[in-house]
Amino acid sequence: MSAATRLGAEPGKFTRGVILGLIGAVFAIPIIAMIQFTFRDGLAGDYTLDHWTGLVGEDAARTYRGLLQAVGNSVVLAIVTVGIVLVLLLPTMILVHLQFPKLRRVLEFICIIPITVPAIVLVVGLAPVYGVVVRIFGSGAWTLAFAYGITVLPYAYRAIQSNLDAVPVVTLSEAARSLGADWPTVLRLVLLPNLRRGVLAASFISVAVVLGEFTIASLLNRNNLQTALLQVSQSDPYAAVIFALLALTVVFGLLLLIGRFGAPRNRRTE
Amino acid sequence: MTVAQAPALTSGDAGAGPRRHPLSGPATGRPARRGVGRFVGLTPFALYVILFLAIPTILAVTTGFFTEDGTLTIDNVAGLLAPNVLATFGNSFLVSAVTAVVGAVVGALVCYALLGTRAEGALRTTIDSISSVLAQFGGVMLAFAFIATIGTQGLVTRLLAEVFGIDLFASGPWLYQVPGLLVVYLYFQVPLMVITFMPALEGLKITWAEANATLGGTPFTYWTRIAIPVLAPSFIGSLLLLFANAFSSYATAAALVSQGSPIVPLQIRGALISETVLGRENMAGALALGMIVVMVIVMWGYSVLQSRTSRWQR
Numbered sequence: 001m002s003a004a005t006r007l008g009a010e011p012g013k014f015t016r017g018v019i020l021g022l023i024g025a026v027f028a029i030p031i032i033a034m035i036q037f038t039f040r041d042g043l044a045g046d047y048t049l050d051h052w053t054g055l056v057g058e059d060a061a062r063t064y065r066g067l068l069q070a071v072g073n074s075v076v077l078a079i080v081t082v083g084i085v086l087v088l089l090l091p092t093m094i095l096v097h098l099q100f101p102k103l104r105r106v107l108e109f110i111c112i113i114p115i116t117v118p119a120i121v122l123v124v125g126l127a128p129v130y131g132v133v134v135r136i137f138g139s140g141a142w143t144l145a146f147a148y149g150i151t152v153l154p155y156a157y158r159a160i161q162s163n164l165d166a167v168p169v170v171t172l173s174e175a176a177r178s179l180g181a182d183w184p185t186v187l188r189l190v191l192l193p194n195l196r197r198g199v200l201a202a203s204f205i206s207v208a209v210v211l212g213e214f215t216i217a218s219l220l221n222r223n224n225l226q227t228a229l230l231q232v233s234q235s236d237p238y239a240a241v242i243f244a245l246l247a248l249t250v251v252f253g254l255l256l257l258i259g260r261f262g263a264p265r266n267r268r269t270e
Numbered sequence: 271m272t273v274a275q276a277p278a279l280t281s282g283d284a285g286a287g288p289r290r291h292p293l294s295g296p297a298t299g300r301p302a303r304r305g306v307g308r309f310v311g312l313t314p315f316a317l318y319v320i321l322f323l324a325i326p327t328i329l330a331v332t333t334g335f336f337t338e339d340g341t342l343t344i345d346n347v348a349g350l351l352a353p354n355v356l357a358t359f360g361n362s363f364l365v366s367a368v369t370a371v372v373g374a375v376v377g378a379l380v381c382y383a384l385l386g387t388r389a390e391g392a393l394r395t396t397i398d399s400i401s402s403v404l405a406q407f408g409g410v411m412l413a414f415a416f417i418a419t420i421g422t423q424g425l426v427t428r429l430l431a432e433v434f435g436i437d438l439f440a441s442g443p444w445l446y447q448v449p450g451l452l453v454v455y456l457y458f459q460v461p462l463m464v465i466t467f468m469p470a471l472e473g474l475k476i477t478w479a480e481a482n483a484t485l486g487g488t489p490f491t492y493w494t495r496i497a498i499p500v501l502a503p504s505f506i507g508s509l510l511l512l513f514a515n516a517f518s519s520y521a522t523a524a525a526l527v528s529q530g531s532p533i534v535p536l537q538i539r540g541a542l543i544s545e546t547v548l549g550r551e552n553m554a555g556a557l558a559l560g561m562i563v564v565m566v567i568v569m570w571g572y573s574v575l576q577s578r579t580s581r582w583q584r
Contacts, residue, residue: 008489009479010386019383033419092315116569118518120535121558125326214521244411
């Protein structure tokens, strides 16, 4: 028994087990129910594999064409959104960190705004903006990524910033500069390798957020994974739940990867 | 630990930034850019944020003050005081407050149970990952999960009916109304609490418990006199974040609620998509303004409490 447990500052093994076991069990039920649902054969209470095998059958590509196209849209949106994070946010954060330390608070404030201005509010103002966007870029599915780049801003910012804070970026780049490296070289050989974890974490969390986004797509009459899931659920709820489970698995995998290699966390207490 | 010292080092260096400008180093013959030119690198991001964050936000909160043909009016904003709109805000407050309080208490309990486990250990990393997935697991998929669980033909509904003879829906289809949101929202509120509150609980120092014991205190006095007062600002801050999270949540409700628009986000949808009724789109603007006001107040409280917390966390 550790000192902290004896002093009452930490729970004992038994207490910990009871709390985590109970809450864990309650939270597992909906997931189990979803899985069980995909094996149900109608309302009779029998079980069948048909709903899963139907996904790989010959007609599947035709039956689920709309859903597959929506998955494609969401994948494209995820890629373009990550592109926006890497091309617009990342260089700006490095630049501010290196040369405009006074603007750090401003940048942080801007990147946190999308939490205060939720998607349902933003979409009211996005509708007219997208009227213009469609005229310039056409109505391709990828254009929605402009809005998603804003949605993922708080998450991507936090992931990259915690990495920037943990690495002596200024010292490193000045060392490289004084050894004669030009800025592209500094970026490529010194900064990016050191920021790899933060950049990866930012990309993964962006993908996870984009795959789960419904509000903006739905209200701008766009088609993505989530809007298609809702639509399919009305005609084929089994397929909708199976696709939802698959999406959930992908997102869980991504976030597990962040836990493994990604996000360097602030460990103030250690 | 070198990494822990890095931030201090970095910010110290950066404070002297402009004078020891890297561009003016001996390595290049290029002159350092001065004045406005220095800011050129910031323009792409600035333009992007103006176009897709600033303009939409401004449009969203100002359209409420105009009529369809562009003349100023106070009617839409005054419409916020109509009884049915006020009732909707009331519902939103109720759902957000209840799920925030319950979510915060249950989430804090999970954090407490995790105290004393290694941060890099398998248990903690797994719960961290699961929590981040479930905190993101809003929307359509969450609605599916709960319809499969406690919907009219859900797994738990059937079990209760067959084994115990309990009819979950004796009092009507509550899952598809406001009471349903209370249950369903908890599924992402608790994990969000775990993510946001864990760092604060980790900041509790073992020396405080030792000091308490040395002075003759019990575990009870440790929690009531030391830990809880120290954690209070962070707990309330996290609670506010949970409130904001539920208040602005749209997708789950959109997929679950079958009739009417009992909460504000759904009422905004109603105003946005009903093109037949003239001037309704501007009503969406007024509702958005109402939401923003609430969100700004709540998030302001959150940041104040958060900065109070970080004072002793260092």
